[in-house]
Amino acid sequence: MNSDDEHSHNVSLHLDNELSDQELEDFRAHLADCADCKSQLEEEQALADLLHRSRPLYRASDELRARVIAAQDVSVSGHVPERLHRRVLRLLKQSMGPGELTAFPWRAVATIAFVFVLGMVFVPTIARHARAASYVDTALTTHRNYLDGKLPLEINSESPEEVTAWFAGKVPFDFRLPTSQLLPNDQPAYRQVGARLVSYGNSYAALVSFAMKNDRISLLVASSKSAEAYGGEEIVSRGLTFHYQTKGGFNVITWTTHGLTYALVSSLHTSASRSCLVCHQNMADKGEFREQ
């Protein structure tokens, strides 16, 4: 490479931040005296500026984002047996030294049988945990994407009846909003804003959005065949078990009733019981959510 080629080459390296400190210093010194390199640098810079103004080149659609989230959800659920398999292998390795499997077959058989029994006991629980965690994750991601404007509502309505009718035939279950009896002459503390469909697993779930002062609350509704309410702090009210947890800075409450699993996501900074009370403050069942 001759000197001219080298300097020309350095123009690109300079623009791409690939010069070392010393090289950069030398190049700057050269640039002060070289009109050709200065001109080339300006040309290259103009092209780079034009390209940078066009970022991103393309933007993924909301539908693609939803598809990716749904696909990951399925993938994560499908991962549990593999992880369990690895755990079993590790347990086997720990319990037997190298070569022991062939040297003491009865001990190996006993270990495998023990692990198998453990697996029979714990696999359903692990799978249940995984399904519940997956549903909570989906509810959180959906809520975040909604807050970020990536999941615009498909119907804007304050009417529960209108939203219920809108979901009819769109989701593979009989959609129904959770109900709670208002105290006489009182208004609910929250206001329904609207709803939209979201992907969940290989199907759809219903997202209903509520507003309370400056806060937004998301309610994700899916069939209990595909979504589980499990884990976290448990609060029992009127025969229903509510599972409360804080994740990613949000409060999430999940529960199952009438073949549907609900996940309520909010940013309310309070304990489980009080979080329920915020919405139920004017409801007839508010006594059920007193701090325990």
Next chain:
Amino acid sequence: MSLTPEGSPVVEAAAGIEHIDGLFSYALVLTRNRSEAEDLVQETYVRAIRAMGSLRIGSNVKGWLFTILRNIWFNQLRHRRTAKVVAMDGEENAVDFADTAKDPYAFYVSKMEHQQVREAIQRLPADFREVILLREFEELSYQEIATILDCPAGTVMSRLARARTKLRTLLSAAFKTSDFARKEVME
């Protein structure tokens, strides 16, 4: 997508979702077909989740995702032998121009410029399109690009230089438009 100190992967909802625009752009640059690009991106995330166990602490997740996407695409190509080239539809809807919408003239210029950039890039040969996307839009280093393309960093440098020369020629009209528009705005 992150790793715990013990090195075991932590599965978060929508892991690596912050790279979706970049991956989608890369997929479109490779496939030149919207529906194929979307399928490619989805498959990339699915494979990534499954392969998370192979990631180590401090791994370059972004580069890893781009590598997965590229490998899937070239495997598909090998099976198909020839790639379908189908005109892309609805490009106007693909990019959000909300930031420039306050000034209709600036919006028009920006939109026209963006369109010219896309068209020029899509007219480049495939290997040029890739390096331009990975360097100018994703800001990956020569070494990171070399890892994705599975070639030496020197090849990335020379390919990038040739791609830029070609792109500058293709975009000469866009340069004139930009200069003209800027002068008009200043006057």
